[in-house]
Amino acid sequence: MLVRFWGTRGSLPTPISSVEIREKIVGALLAADGRRFNDADEAAAFVEGDLAFPIGNTYGGNSSCVELDLGEDEFMVFDMGSGLRPLGIDALRRFGEGRAKTFNIFMSHLHWDHIMGFPFFTPAFIPGVKLNFFGGHDQIEHALRRQQEKISFPVPLDFMNAEMTFTVLEPGEIHEINGCRVEVIKQYHDNDSYGYRVERGGKTFVYSTDSEHKGDDLEAENAFVEFFRDADLVIFDTMYSLGDSITMKEDWGHSSGLIAVDFCHRAEAKRLAMFHHEPLYDDKTLHGLLEETQRYEELMRGEHALEILCAADGLEVRL
Amino acid sequence: MEWTSKARGNALVVRPTGAIDHDSAEAFQENLTAALEQLTETDGPLVIDFSGVDYMSSVGLRVLMRVSKTAKTKSVQLAVANLNETMVEIFQISRFDKLFPLHDSVDAAIAG
Ligand SMILES: [Zn+2]
Ligand SMILES: [Zn+2]
Numbered sequence: 001m002l003v004r005f006w007g008t009r010g011s012l013p014t015p016i017s018s019v020e021i022r023e024k025i026v027g028a029l030l031a032a033d034g035r036r037f038n039d040a041d042e043a044a045a046f047v048e049g050d051l052a053f054p055i056g057n058t059y060g061g062n063s064s065c066v067e068l069d070l071g072e073d074e075f076m077v078f079d080m081g082s083g084l085r086p087l088g089i090d091a092l093r094r095f096g097e098g099r100a101k102t103f104n105i106f107m108s109h110l111h112w113d114h115i116m117g118f119p120f121f122t123p124a125f126i127p128g129v130k131l132n133f134f135g136g137h138d139q140i141e142h143a144l145r146r147q148q149e150k151i152s153f154p155v156p157l158d159f160m161n162a163e164m165t166f167t168v169l170e171p172g173e174i175h176e177i178n179g180c181r182v183e184v185i186k187q188y189h190d191n192d193s194y195g196y197r198v199e200r201g202g203k204t205f206v207y208s209t210d211s212e213h214k215g216d217d218l219e220a221e222n223a224f225v226e227f228f229r230d231a232d233l234v235i236f237d238t239m240y241s242l243g244d245s246i247t248m249k250e251d252w253g254h255s256s257g258l259i260a261v262d263f264c265h266r267a268e269a270k271r272l273a274m275f276h277h278e279p280l281y282d283d284k285t286l287h288g289l290l291e292e293t294q295r296y297e298e299l300m301r302g303e304h305a306l307e308i309l310c311a312a313d314g315l316e317v318r319l
Numbered sequence: 320m321e322w323t324s325k326a327r328g329n330a331l332v333v334r335p336t337g338a339i340d341h342d343s344a345e346a347f348q349e350n351l352t353a354a355l356e357q358l359t360e361t362d363g364p365l366v367i368d369f370s371g372v373d374y375m376s377s378v379g380l381r382v383l384m385r386v387s388k389t390a391k392t393k394s395v396q397l398a399v400a401n402l403n404e405t406m407v408e409i410f411q412i413s414r415f416d417k418l419f420p421l422h423d424s425v426d427a428a429i430a431g
Contacts, residue, residue: 215381218345242377243414246384258377258413266341292412299405300376 001203001319002069003233003273007062007083008311010210010239010254010276011113014061020282027055054283060313062086063113064276066235068198068205074102074178078196078207078235083313084117091123101128104178107135108209109193110143118144119153129162134169134177136184136194141166169194185227187211189253197227203319204230206269209237209276212253213263214246221263228267232319235311236260238274238293257293257308264306265297273311286310320346321371324354329363330429336371339379347379351386355395364396366428374405380413387419398428 007013031051037043047056063081070076075091077084095101103123108114123129133140141164145157169175171194175182183197188211195208206228213221228234239245239254257274264272274293277286290310297306309317320343321336333354339347354365367383369375375383383399390397400422402410410416422428 215344215378216385218341218378221341221378241414242380243418246381247418256377256413258380262341262377296409296412299374299408 001200001205001232002071003205003235003317003319004067004069004087005060005065005083005273005311005313005315005317006067006087007065007079007081007117008059008275008277008313008315009061009063009081009113010237010278011063012279013063013082013113013116014277014279016058016061016283020058024055024058024283027051031055052287054287057312058283059277059286059310062313063116064108064209065117066207066311070178070180070200072100074100074104076178076180076198077103077105079108079114079209080105080116080118080121081113082117082120085120088117088121088123095123101126102130102132104132104134106182106196106207107133107137107140108187108195108207109135109189109191110137110139111190111210112147114210115143115147119148119155124160124162127161131162131164132177133164133166134175134182135167136169136171136186136192138168183227185223188213193253195224195227197231203232205319206231206234208235210253211237211255212245212251213255213259214250215259225263225266228263228269231264231267231269231271233271233273233317234260234264234267234269235273235275236263237276238289239276239278241289257289258296261293261297261300261306261308265300265302265304268304269306271307271309271317273309273317275311277311320350322346322350324350327363327366327425327429329361330366331358331362331364332366332368332425332429334368334371338373339375339382341376341378344376344378344382348382348386351382352389355386355390355393358393358395360394362395363429364398364431365390366398366400366425368401368425368428369399369403369406370401372406373403375409377413380409380415383415384418396431398422398431400425400428
């Protein structure tokens with residue numbers, strides 16, 4: 001399995017600012033320290049190999065959208081934030097290579113940042129494309145229809161040519177979808193959200209975003225630990241610091257990197273991807289949070305080491 | 320979890336020992352809640368002396384915050400003291416250092 005992050009920002013797409021780009025250029029020039037590059041390849045190799053991530057790259061600004069690429073088979077997509085738009089464009093290219101024109105789309109919930117990419121998803125306008133929606137909510141179709149009503153968008157859902165199906169998945173049951181074993185867990189978020197555990201070929205992928213873990217129900221937390229058990233990758237909502245998530249931002253429905261680390265340690269998961277980044281945070285801040293979370297992991301580590309990465313738009317992780 | 324509790328004037332000093340993680344979080348919460356019940360708004364602070372605690376995970380931190388909220392509703396001060404290096408780092412990473420002043424000694428915590 002290959003996991004491809006198309007959108008990793010929480011709440012609202014967050015374009016990078018000129019100020020930030022200028023800071024990166026200044027940082028790169030300082031790091032180059034007068035070095036000469038004979039051609040673009042040499043310069044690119046320096047950017048690739050020598051610059052710190054937040055200087056040479058950006059975590060990106062599209063809202064939640066993750067693809068689980070199974071190679072030949074149908075598409076597997078988790079949430080339809082603004083990251084769905086570039087995924088749609090890339091899918092057209094892959095159709096040209098003979099890829100199946102079917103998308104299995106799993107919705108964590110129907111908040112705007114998780115559905116806003118759909119009106120701009122080009123494959124939805126193509127006859128012969130099939131879109132299978134899955135989720136714990138029975139209002140997926142309603143949410144998509146409402147988003148494209150005349151008052152908000154010029155093109156109604158019925159104008160889209162793709163064939164669409166909507167399936168409610170019950171938490172606690174095992175579902176067979178596209179050759180995968182799919183499990184669902186109900187999460188703590190305004191109007192509920194759902195997490196997904198997908199297993200195939202001995203690999204396990206977990207997508208668990210927009211969920212608050214207050215710690216007042218330890219039984220419920222054990223259920224999440226079991227849901228994450230032995231996962232190769234857990235994508236987890238790490239939007240806030242632990243302090244913020246239980247004071248100012250209590251009941252905002254989000255979690256922190258420290259809770260993610262503790263759950264993953266107990267579950268003996270292999271990798272954690274920090275996800276649903278706070279729009280206020282620039283690349284430097286996000287990178288700092290990654291390093292702090294890695295340090296916390298080191299402090300808390302028992303026998304089981306956990307690899308931690310910070311999800312970025314365009315990042316690919318092979319499981 | 321080993322737990323000692325001692326009155327110091329108007330203040331109550333409690334001292335947990337070991338690690339505070341998912342195995343001990345419940346005991347930590349029960350002991351803290353019981354300690355809080357002994358105090359009223361006219362009493363001095365409830366001081367948690369962390370000198371015997373090796374580390375505390377997110378579940379322990381969340382218990383601490385919940386108990387601190389209960390303390391606030393009773394107008395009882397909650398203070399923490401004697402964190403080892405690891406604990407200081409955990410408080411910094413979690414931003415709990417912004418929520419609780421970290422006192423170097425029980426005396427400093429009582430003085431506030
Ligand atoms: Zn969200
Ligand atoms: Zn949400």
